[in-house]
Amino acid sequence: MTKLLFTNKATDKNTYVDVGKYTHGAGVGAKSRHVRSVLKRKATLTSYPEEIIFKLSQFGYEVYATRKDAFGGHSVAISEDGQIIALGARIDEGVDSSGNPINNGAVFAFEYRTPSAAEWSGTASNNPIIGKGDDDGKSYGAAGAAFKKYWVQLGNRYDMQGTVSSTGVGSEFGAVIDMTDDGSMIAVGAPRSHILDASGVQQQNAGKVYYYKYNTTTKRWDKQSTIIEGDGAGEYEGYDIKLTGDGDTIIVGAVLAENPSFITTGRVRVYTYRQVSAAEWSGAAANPTIQKGDDAGSFYSSVVNKKFWVQKGADLFGTLNSQFGFSVALTNDGNTIIIGAPNHDSSTGKTDIGRVVIYNWSGATWVQKAEIEENGLYKEINLGREVAINHDGSIIAVTGYLEQPGVTPTFSTPAPKTFPAEGQGAVIMYEYKRHNGQRSNMQIIYGDNKGDNFGSAISFSKNNQVVIGAPQWWSSGSVGSGYAKIYKKEDGVWQEPDEIDGVSSDDSFGHAVAISGRGNRVIIGARFRDYTDPLGISSGTQQGSATVYNVVPLIKKNKP
Numbered sequence: 001m002t003k004l005l006f007t008n009k010a011t012d013k014n015t016y017v018d019v020g021k022y023t024h025g026a027g028v029g030a031k032s033r034h035v036r037s038v039l040k041r042k043a044t045l046t047s048y049p050e051e052i053i054f055k056l057s058q059f060g061y062e063v064y065a066t067r068k069d070a071f072g073g074h075s076v077a078i079s080e081d082g083q084i085i086a087l088g089a090r091i092d093e094g095v096d097s098s099g100n101p102i103n104n105g106a107v108f109a110f111e112y113r114t115p116s117a118a119e120w121s122g123t124a125s126n127n128p129i130i131g132k133g134d135d136d137g138k139s140y141g142a143a144g145a146a147f148k149k150y151w152v153q154l155g156n157r158y159d160m161q162g163t164v165s166s167t168g169v170g171s172e173f174g175a176v177i178d179m180t181d182d183g184s185m186i187a188v189g190a191p192r193s194h195i196l197d198a199s200g201v202q203q204q205n206a207g208k209v210y211y212y213k214y215n216t217t218t219k220r221w222d223k224q225s226t227i228i229e230g231d232g233a234g235e236y237e238g239y240d241i242k243l244t245g246d247g248d249t250i251i252v253g254a255v256l257a258e259n260p261s262f263i264t265t266g267r268v269r270v271y272t273y274r275q276v277s278a279a280e281w282s283g284a285a286a287n288p289t290i291q292k293g294d295d296a297g298s299f300y301s302s303v304v305n306k307k308f309w310v311q312k313g314a315d316l317f318g319t320l321n322s323q324f325g326f327s328v329a330l331t332n333d334g335n336t337i338i339i340g341a342p343n344h345d346s347s348t349g350k351t352d353i354g355r356v357v358i359y360n361w362s363g364a365t366w367v368q369k370a371e372i373e374e375n376g377l378y379k380e381i382n383l384g385r386e387v388a389i390n391h392d393g394s395i396i397a398v399t400g401y402l403e404q405p406g407v408t409p410t411f412s413t414p415a416p417k418t419f420p421a422e423g424q425g426a427v428i429m430y431e432y433k434r435h436n437g438q439r440s441n442m443q444i445i446y447g448d449n450k451g452d453n454f455g456s457a458i459s460f461s462k463n464n465q466v467v468i469g470a471p472q473w474w475s476s477g478s479v480g481s482g483y484a485k486i487y488k489k490e491d492g493v494w495q496e497p498d499e500i501d502g503v504s505s506d507d508s509f510g511h512a513v514a515i516s517g518r519g520n521r522v523i524i525g526a527r528f529r530d531y532t533d534p535l536g537i538s539s540g541t542q543q544g545s546a547t548v549y550n551v552v553p554l555i556k557k558n559k560p
Contacts, residue, residue: 054465054486054497056549059521061133063110063151064531064545065089072108072544073525076512077179077186080245080462082521084111084183085151087546088174088512104162105173107188109214109221110151119152120145126219128153151548159221160212162190171208176238181245181517186212186221189238189252195229206230207237209252211273211309226293226308228271230254235267240328245391245517248273249312249334253325259317266324268316268339270366271309280310313366319344322355329389329396332462335361336369336393340384342401344373354383356398370439372398372430388458388466391517395464398428399455425454427468429494443494445487448473452483457512461519464489465551469510469524473502482509484524486551500549502526515551523548 065072065087075088086109108129118124120140131151135143162173176189193208209228212221228250230237237254244250249272257267271291279285281300289311295303312334318324318341327340337359344355356372372383386399424447431441447454447470457469471482481502487494502509503526512525529545 053554054488055552055554056486056498056500056522057552059548059550060112060149060151061131061135062529062531062545062547063087063108063129063131064529065106065108065543066129066157067543069542070106070544071527071542073512073529073546074527074544075174075177076514076523076525076546077177078514078516078521078523078548079179079183080181080517082516082518082548084109084154084179085523085546085548086110086177086179086186087523087525087544088177088188089544090172090175091170104170105175105190106158106162107160107174107177107186107212108157109154109160109183109186111154111183112149113152114147114149115145115152117146126153126156128155129157154214155219155221160186160188160210160223163193173210176241178241178243178250180243180247184214185243185247187241187243187247187250188212189241191236191239191255193229193238195232197232203230203233205234205236206232207235207239207254209238209241209250224293225295225306226291228252228269228291228309229293230257239325242329244330244334245332249330250309251328251330251337253328253339255323255326257317257325263320265318265320266322266326266341267318268325268328268337270312270330270334270337272312272334273307273309275305275307276303276310278304313361313364316357316359316366319355321345327384327387327399329387331389331393332391336389337366338387338389338396340387340398342382342385344384346373353381354385354400356384356387356396358396370432372428386455386458388460390460390464391462394432395460396430396432397455397458397460397466397468398430399458400426400428401453401455424448424450424452425456425470427455427458429466441492445494445496448483457510457525459513459515459522461515462517463519465515465519466494467513467515467522467524469513471502471508471511471527473510481507482511482526484510484513484522486515486522500524504530512546520551521548522551 069091070089071091072089073087074090077086086107088107090105115130117140119128162171171190171193173190174188175191178187188210191207192205194202194204195206197203207230211224215222235254235257238252239255240253242251251270254267256264259265276290278300280288291309322341322344324341325339326342330337339357342354343352345351346353358370359366360369382401385401388397427445429443430439433440451472452470453472454470455468456471460466465488467484467486469484473483481504483499483501485496485499487496506528507526508528509526510524511527515522523546525546527544528542530541531543531545
């Protein structure tokens with residue numbers, strides 16, 4: 001309710017007063033008008049503004065990985081307009097050159113459109129996956145598919161898949177993914193990939209990040225020749241990644257990498273995707289690290305028109321065994337980054353309390369802007385298991401998996417509430433003033449119940465809506481079904497307009513979430529979802545799936 005109070009001391013007569021421009025409501029649908037009111041000597045103009053709320057409604061049928069135990073929906077991504085999506089299946093069995101299944105992981109991208117008759121029947125050359133839902137098993141005509149839209153796979157079925165090492169270890173290709181705003185490029189983390197050292201010896205779990213671009217002519221996903229690789233065995237490069245909207249900057253975490261003193265701390269690197277000079281290529285320039293991939297050893301003349309991942313700034317390291325880089329995020333311009341280290345120990349000896357660090361790019365180096373660290377009164381909070389940042393860096397979100405009920409926490413900026421029950425989870429929302437970097441507000445959002453793991457996944461839209469997943473929530477006997485909630489800030493408080501719950505026990509719905517840049521759609525992964533494969537390959541144990549929802553703004557009129 002808004003009240004405008006005016007007093008006319010000059011006369012007791014009724015007076016026409018131009019109140020000025022008045023904004024009716026807030027956010028989407030807010031209206032402005034000029035108010036001209038008849039006032040007596042003392043009068044009150046009272047207005048009850050409309051409240052904008054959001055509802056989530058399913059958009060298209062759910063999509064899924066192709067084989068059992070694939071964990072499809074372990075990671076998800078969505079384009080800015082919500083028309084293109086992707087899901088990662090880190091254990092999906094792809095096929096080798098002979099058609100034999102290999103446990104390597106895969107990523108599947110989809111666009112929302114009407115399929116052709118050949119695509120529907122499985123006779124198209126690329127044999128795309130289609131989220132048919134209730135129309136599964138129907139003919140093209142019986143389903144009316146020529147007049148409907150579905151999530152139809154972009155590219156060939158296994159354009160994007162990982163590899164298996166000589167020891168049979170899968171790469172976990174698709175454990176994390178991200179997508180550009182237009183959906184034309186996808187980055188894929190494969191943290192258990194192997195590399196070959198200078199002697200040709202295989203280095204297990206070094207980790208890689210792959211980059212794919214959609215070819216509109218061939219209708220295929222083309223793997224770019226430059227691949228970001230870890231330096232040695234056991235680094236898990238690509239454990240977490242994030243892209244800017246234009247796809248030209250990426251941040252990469254390697255949770256078990258060593259610092260220059262050979263201490264395992266975790267490491268983060270930031271790269272820009274650009275052409276390089278002859279001096280940079282030859283090493284004569286100011287020593288930038290270039291991921292040359294398949295072009296290593298080539299002459300500059302053969303790569304002059306190509307783009308490569310070139311490191312931006314120096315390596316960033318955490319503390320001993322802190323798993324620095326477990327979670328990473330960056331702003332849309334790539335100049336502010338946030339890094340989580342959930343296993344950081346306090347100076348008072350408390351283990352795994354966690355730590356989050358924020359850096360700004362100075363033009364030449366990464367400069368620490370802020371640090372969030374619990375003060376050591378309790379242990380195993382794992383602050384920083386997940387982090388997120390909005391497009392301009394003014395809002396960050398940090399997850400803590402909280403394990404001691406009834407303990408009042410004291411952060412660098414004190415939290416006034418009591419910690420929830422073990423494993424409930426909480427997301428701490430921090431706001432910063434852009435001109436000076438000072439914190440201006442903080443709010444803790446809690447999960448519903450013990451064991452929810454609320455905050456396992458977080459995603460911001462460009463209009464500052466945020467979706468948060470809690471994959472272990474259970475209700476009415478559905479253990480581990482999970483949920484996801486969408487939040488919007490109203491009247492200075494993060495409020496929950498709507499929630500979507502998982503369908504069945506152990507679905508792990510909410511393990512991965514993403515919201516489109518426009519805030520009009522969200523995609524939610526359920527990595528353990530059982531689904532019947534329409535191709536008849538398997539009966540679908542833990543294939544995993546992802547579902548898209550429309551974010552529908554509704555107007556709720558407030559009454560006095």
